[in-house]
């Protein structure tokens with residue numbers, strides 16, 4: 001039997017793995033996509049301490065992964081289908097693993113607008129990842145939907161390629177950090193369509209326009225564009241845990257300050273957890289606390 005299974009290989013899961021490895025817990029980390037997590041959907045991170053001018057997310061996450069491997073923690077690429085909180089068994093595609101403790105660091109996935117055309121044109125002009133798809137929009141006209149930090153950072157990134165970037169936000173004020181709003185205002189390629197929502201995405205083979213509704217008047221008009229980037233927040237990757245562990249109505253895991261969930265020996269950390277601030281820095285901090293709690297739990301139970 002393993003000591004610890006960590007579900008998810010983003011900043012929270014990788015940090016938990018570093019702490020677990022240093023405590024010499026026999027640990028398995030399971031990641032269904034790329035090790036590094038959702039932060040890899042951004043090109044750089046500017047507010048991770050120690051990197052004036054920012055650091056490439058590939059580099060930062062690559063370093064965390066190397067640190068995990070150096071400690072002998074095994075990483076497997078697979079999707080977790082089920083967790084038995086009592087037996088601490090984790091079912092993946094063709095295997096069932098068992099451990100003394102489990103840490104859930106499953107992160108979050110991009111929220112969808114759920115409007116006509118969104119699904120049809122995903123990969124044909126609709127994208128949730130500017131870093132992945134931005135370079136395909138050289139000298140093209142793109143729109144980006146949302147008003148948070150992600151929109152601000154990605155609008156600036158997209159302006160490197162696109163001929164224009166129109167930020168469409170449902171309110172008059174953006175919620176992005178002031179420093180990012182300043183950078184957007186200074187950028188000549190970025191313009192704003194405020195108090196407006198996108199109600200549909202149109203085209204033939206690929207995106208050709210979005211329908212925009214003015215919130216105040218209710219009037220709709222088509223706006224020609226080649227790309228639609230959607231950054232309206234995230235939903236926790238916790239569907240496989242529904243009914244098994246305490247969560248809020250949106251599916252974020254409820255934990256105490258030690259990252260303990262409602263099940264003994266099962267901990268949760270990072271973006272899948274209900275908290276007030278979603279940043280790489282506190283995802284890492286969550287991961288450290290979760291690993292420490294798991295270590296103490298295992299030590300108290302005895303092997």
Ligand code: NAP
Nearest residue numbers: 047146147148149150151170171175231232233234277278
């Ligand atoms: P966010 O901060 O939750 O903002 C989502 C934005 O989308 C909000 O402006 C919201 O509008 C809008 N929105 C939500 N649902 C919508 C809908 N159905 N239709 C139209 N608009 C909708 O999400 P985020 O920017 O993706 O960031 C997620 C988390 O990561 C946040 O905690 C953020 O601070 C963090 N993050 C931090 C950084 C950084 O620090 N550099 C970078 C990226 C992300 P309202 O404003 O009206 O609610």
